[in-house]
Amino acid sequence: MSSAIQIAESPVRFEPGTAAPPATPARASGRETGIRLARTAGHLLWRVLKPSVVIALFLVFWEVAPRVGIVDPVFLPPFTTVVDAGQELIRSGQMAEHVSASLSRSLAGFAIALVAAVPVGVAIAWYRPVAEFLSPFLELFRNTAALALLPVFVLILGIGETSKVALVVYASFFPILLNTISGVRTVDPLLIKSAVSLGFSPVPLFAKVVLPAAVPAIFTGIRMAASASILVLIAAEMVGARAGLGYLITSAQQNFQIPAMYAGIVAISLVGLTFNGLIVLLERRLSRWRVQADH
Missing domain, CATH: 1.10.3720.10 (MetI-like)
Incomplete structure (x- = not known):
């Protein structure tokens, strides 16, 4: 029991070269640039898709409304x-x-x-x-x-x-x-x-x-x-x-x-x-x- 306690209380030692190298400023900067570019690309994509989504929803409503009887298809055809x-x-x-x-x-x-x-x-x-x-x-x-x-x-x-x-x-x-x-x-x-x-x-x-x-x-x-x-x-x-x-x-x-x-x-x-x-x-x-x- 005492030996187990001594093992648990003994400091953890890392052999040289086994620890992960700390992130260098260049790597951190590269990751930040990648994240920034991804966010910019996502923002631009959303700006392009947002009006398209609105128009698509309008056209879908235009197609469906006359067919389900919301409006008269004689006056508003699909x-x-x-x-x-x-x-x-x-x-x-x-x-x-x-x-x-x-x-x-x-x-x-x-x-x-x-x-x-x-x-x-x-x-x-x-x-x-x-x-x-x-x-x-x-x-x-x-x-x-x-x-x-x-x-x-x-x-x-x-x-x-x-x-x-x-x-x-x-x-x-x-x-x-x-x-x-x-x-x-x-x-x-x-x-x-x-x-x-x-x-x-x-x-x-x-x-x-x-x-x-x-x-x-x-x-x-x-x-x-x-x-x-x-x-x-x-x-x-x-x-x-x-x-x-x-x-x-x-x-x-x-x-x-x-x-x-x-x-x-x-x-x-x-x-x-x-x-x-x-x-x-x-x-x-x-x-x-x-x-x-x-x-």
Whole structure:
């Protein structure tokens, strides 16, 4: 018994080389880097999957709700039925015809509004006499909804392409204009003073300092204008047109082709998402210097 107690109380001895080597700073740093990279990858993956999960749940509900009687399948057919109708429109060439007609009108009006609104916004933001002269006119029209002026455009310009493009220009002009004014006026004064102290003349000052700093605000207006151009155009096409997504939706509804109507609505959503994605990519490319400066 005493020998057992002596063995239990005797200190434990490790032979040289049998103990595990302590973790070195390099190994600890490598493990921390791996954990950090894994967390970053998981976060990015979740950011990508989260909207996809929400959309997938919505589509599942759309598919199941008409089949189980939650909604009337006559007025809201299952999503697969809508997909079949869209595929039929694509095979017949009707979808391409309507999408190209809407895109040509929307892009033409949007481009005109962009070319006109950015210089006017810069002039209003930078030169007080221009702002004082144009502000009453702009305040009057920017609070008037574009669709409220649709009859006026039709009466003056007719029911052809000109009135639709002009309506898109009107709807797209003011979001770009107002955000350009806000972006130029909120440029950091220290940036401007530093550029002036370095000898920048007015033109290089605008090109190299003011406009790059105002790019995020301008692109916010551009994205708002892009969505407005599509929505306003669809409404105009529902009133008087022979081609376009708005005409497709109205024609399908009047002929009680409900799946084709929903296919046109889905096509509008996809066009809008594509348009917005291209603008976001362009914004990131033009704002790359801001990311580099932050790092």
